[in-house]
Amino acid sequence: MGFFETVHNRTNTRSVKWDMRRAVFQSEDVLPMWVADMDFQVPQAVNDALIERAKHGIYGYTIINDDVKNPIINWVSKRHNWKIRKDWLSFSPGVVASLHMAVQAFTEPGDNILIQTPVYTPFYNVIETHDRKIVKNPLQKQGHYYQIDFADFEEKLKQGVSAFILCSPHNPVGRVWKKEELQEMARLCLKYDVLILSDEIHADLIYPGETHIPMASLSDDIAENTITFMSPSKTFNLAGLQASYIITSDKQKRKALNEQLEKQGHHMLNTMGNTAMEAAYRHGEEWLDELRNVLQNHKEYVISMLEEKTDVLTVTRSEGTYLLWIDCSKLELDSKALQKFMNETAKVGLNAGVNYGDEGALFMRMNIACPRETLEEGVKRLVNAVNNR
Template identity: 65%
Template sequence: MGFFETVYDRKNTRSVKWDMLDEVFNTSDVLPMWVADMDFKAPKEVTEALLERVKHEIFGYTVIDKDVKASIVNWLARRHHWEINPDWLSFSPGVVTTLHMAVQALTNPNDSILIQTPVYTPFYKVIEEHERKVVKSPLIRKGDTYAIDFEDFEEKLKQGVKAFILCNPHNPVGRVWKYEELKEIARLCLKYNVFIISDEIHGDLVFPDKKHIPIGSLSEEIANCTITCMAPSKTFNLAGLQASYAVTANPELRKKLDHHFTIQGIHGLNTLGNTALEAAYNFGEPWLNELQEVLVSHHNYVKEELEAKTDLQVIQSEGTYLLWIDCKSLNMDDKALHSFFIEQAKVGLNKGIDYGVEGSQFMRMNIACPKEILVEGVQRIIDAVTNS
């Protein structure tokens, strides 16, 4: 696993994670473990494909051809046992962009859209910025994990919800929803005629003993009311290349989605994003398998260290490279907690409160970095907590 142990200097590369510390934390004296990209190099096959394309030195309009689509179709079949038709694919610069388009395609102003909180912060914006109403069905905390409150979930659907934005694996709590849970979500959404917009960008990053199940793969009936948003960006650390896609089996829904892409002037992928996506899906699997083992090891290290040496509790994750840390034992409000991690621990994390009121007194930590950096960050937290 030496490839994932090398520390690379990302400063002065226009990196959001490393070069925007002053703007985000009002100081450059923090170790950045926040925004969701990795401090690992992409698979060498991706870099080689990009270099080969750059050598051509002409970067005109680029088509998403049958080979690019085949790389996605084969990846979903191989990794997730989901057989899709290449005609079901729509392309986008990013999953958040697709969420915006899907909300507009499936709902109207003043419609209600359900989310399960605490949840990825853009979910609120893609609803509210299009004059839709946020309806929350909070997840239930059970020890060091979370579960769906299906009684509340159904009660909210009864109130006239038009669409549900699913996060699977869930960001930030790290749940990989099980088959039985997804079947119940699907059953209830079908019962109340609710569209599903499924953010599955972390779907490849499940831990080796878990299985990601695309909700659209459950049945033809559920596929017909679902738009699934996916990308290689989180999987292979390609976010800056802006390449993602949506899978929509229902031709009428797909036509509506594509219409909103068109009227916003979005017509596919940029040349290098196109190249990277294909190379990653065709050749990146061994790299990903190794990464999954690294992330499990990192997760276990952080959980064991923080829980052994502090009263902080790390929620048991099942996937992603993001940890959800319960900091209630510090007895601080959210503003003080944020300041504590910046000024005392000197570690830059995401504020839990940004994921909804259910995230109050939590912090989100990115563990996708070499072990050397991870150990330094954890030790800073331990020292700060111990001396507080």
């Protein structure tokens, strides 16, 4: 059995995905295919590095030195064709924490912040928690694909927006933005003096044939107006180790962000997160390339099964992430009834689309980063429930 086919028992490991089934879905019988972590073990080199570090047995305050920074710089250069400098890097436990810091550092209470809905649920909290106002630029669904409404985008910026939180690649619709799309968003943000906060945590998880382009890599002017948030956590299944970094080329913005991080005590990494990030970026490339092929096969399997075996479920043609956005509108259920159907009838634990915005009310989000055996069981449950309803 291949590395990515091994089924690992994650119950009783304090796993949010598996050990919170009753709390989230009111049942232990639900097959969890929701929260965005993978049911795959990390690259062996990462485990080896963590074990070796644990042998030392002392876990004091840990510096982030060139042994960690250089692999990040090399990774971003090789995988994303973007030359960054060591002094552009800042660190925090996670991208969501970093976004909270950035919103506080660069906007004021009452300011408008734009997001492209349906979108990653913490974006809403990042804005509203700090008394900022959400402005929506809804993505336009065209068949199996989503596009940006640029006329609406400009109109919203024109009305007064302080910052734009970009999700790139986009969660949950799976778009990997093309160069022309990124350039136009950046052009309009520069025109209306809107800071770009670019969440690129899924940058490495793109399907073969696609290319992720960091927003800040497009030009120096765009870089100076962009703060980029990245992490190995989604790429290598390290979310529980809490390690992420921020790339800011503009000196003044970097200073303001670092001051905010220090105010909140978020400017250091834990010892194991530090160790895992270095090992993953030094030794994880072969593992990642194999993973991307596995996910591609999984995506094609889900699309073919749901669309050939049912007449009501269609899957957005995602270009990145291991999350599939499933259109369930033909079931003719409202969002609450749809969730109940998935939980109680299909017994598959998916993310409710309504949580990503009103535009997602009749959708569900499926995590396909699991062994094929698990994937097939989940798809079988969905198909049987839909066809026997």
